[in-house]
Amino acid sequence: MGRMLQIGVTVAAMVVLLGGVLYLKQFTGPMPDYRRFHGAPGEYGTVHGILAGVSNFDSQCLIELGILLLIATPICRVIFGAVGFSLLRDRLYAAVSVIVLIILLLSFFMRR
């Protein structure tokens, strides 16, 4: 399980780095304004939008893809936990893992 976390973080960091290098190479125009909150996330707000952007070689979507992989790492850890506890025939903790997993997935499907 420890190995899986390490691989997940490493792969995610590589994708973010790659997207970052492309972003710095491609970016032209004025510095974006980070001082005030703009709200609307545009295409970065949804998994679908990010994947569509990556297929168009959008560097910022590539960074967001890396971030999605990073978020997926602890979620996979919980899935592994559920499987591991089931194999140990530990019904209580297999159920606990599934509850945590449901809460995590809820956060992605619940909107605001």
Add this chain to the structure above:
Amino acid sequence: MSVLLFTLGAFGASILAGFLGALTGLGGGVVVVPVLCVLFKIDIHYAIGASLVSVIATSSGAAAAYVREGYSNIRIGMLLEVATTLGALLGAYLTAKISGNWIGVIFGVVLLYSAWTSLHEASGGPKRLQPDSLAIRLDLRGSYPVQGGKEEYVAQHVPSGFGIMFVAGALSGLLGIGSGAVKVLAMDQVMKLPFKVSTTTSNFMIGVTAAASAGFYLSRGYILPGLSMPVMLGVLVGSLVGSRVLVNAHVRTLRLVFSIVIVALGLEMLVNGLTGRS
């Protein structure tokens, strides 16, 4: 300022924040948010979005090592994650409901609390090993490696620990931090778990807790690629270096000095929030 210059500046500052976060035991997120808000004048929503991402990275990176060493208790972690993830959902929901100034004020208070606990690091006294019937039924016990063998432990006061974990999760979701200090409070002080088991299990839980608010943050546009990229990579590098230094050096004075710097940043956030300037 050009985008390249900004990115390099944010990267450098995040390395330093990650380094200080590891060295002082506060965690990268709680240091990087005031750095971004106070020094770079970045809106607090964007700052906590970038911080949340870096928190997942450092937690998962560090947890990997601890799981292998046999300190973190996976059952206790998983059970308490029910509380922290539910709390995180509430916290992330609240970020959209309260003003940036209030987020800044709460952040300042949590930062001061974290700094205070990190300076009183010594473990919470002798641990009782009386059987707690709920903990036994939930199998919340284990053993951990000590010099010359293993030491057994059983969790105490499970409902109170669970409740404080819910608060820890809510703070994590509200402020984009790992809230390790509150998690350790719940496990070390309330559930009377050994200090090393508390800190490593807390680290193990931080990534899962943060992942619960990440969906909200993403759909609300808190996680900006151009900002999160240097912050995540910087904090990750900084905390890896910081935890190496921590193992090798006597850093008590250094920690004290840095904690004062971080507390000053926290106070500035608190005052800015109260006076409505942030």
